[in-house]
Amino acid sequence: MRIAIVAHRATTTNSALIAAAVPGLDVCLLGPVEAVRELGDGDLALGRLDVTKSLDGIELGLWELARLEGAGARVLNRPSTLIAAHDKLATARVLDESGIPHPRTIHVAGAGEPVRLRAPFVVKPRFGSWGRYVVLCREPGELRRCLDDLAHRPWFQTQGALVQELVPPQGEDLRIVVAGGTVVGAI
Structure with missing residues (x-):
């Protein structure tokens, strides 16, 4: 099994993720097109696409992440998740539909x-x-x-x-990290 950080560049976070890998695991950084060529059934792809520098959308690669899923790779940060995380209008709609203030x-x-x-x-x-x-x-x-x-x-x-x-600050600012429906961290 290969594990790939699918991103356009080696950011500090992407490099730290690779460095933190368990010894013996094959973890690498691949661009979206490279990932489609090199990953397949049983591999793991962590989608780390960001907002474009021009602020008009998300970096290219959502289609490639969907293709990886179709090829049997397990994709974390699926295209729909990346859209929900980066598109503030989509986020507001999801929060509203979920009844979250x-x-x-x-x-x-x-x-x-x-x-x-x-x-x-x-x-x-x-x-x-x-x-x-x-x-x-x-x-x-x-x-x-x-x-x-x-x-x-x-x-x-x-x-x-x-x-x-504007919602005036009240109390503490909490960030809750949820993965697979389970709280895995809080700051």
């Missing part, structure tokens, strides 16, 4: 669109991480100016942005 969220496709939420607002790209282009707007005029400023960005032109009501 979260900030009221709307998708804004253009700068002039009306926003029917209460201030203060948080504006963020549909795809993104590490707080890039996340903006706090304290009143509606500030929100309009923010959306006008974002209107020239390619990611805004193709994906729009999310506007959420």
Whole structure:
């Protein structure tokens, strides 16, 4: 059995995952196309695709992960999971459909669109991480100016942005890690 981290580059996390492998296991980093050529039935593929640098979607490779599954490889971080994790609109919909409380969220496709939420607002790209282009707007005029400023960005032109009501911090910030329906960690 081969184990592959399926990603486009050797990030610090990807390198740490490979270094932490149990001695004797064949663990490597493969690009999505390489993984389709080299992995098959009984192999394990850990999908580590990220948001594109342009913030307009997810890196190429979702189709290849689906092909690996079809070839009998076990895929962790399946395409649907990666989409749910990286697409903030999809995440908001899943949380809403599951009855899990979260900030009221709307998708804004253009700068002039009306926003029917209460201030203060948080504006963020549909795809993104590490707080890039996340903006706090304290009143509606500030929100309009923010959306006008974002209107020239390619990611805004193709994906729009999310506007959420700000939920003031309360208590502790917890991150729960769930794998296969089981809590495996918390920070």
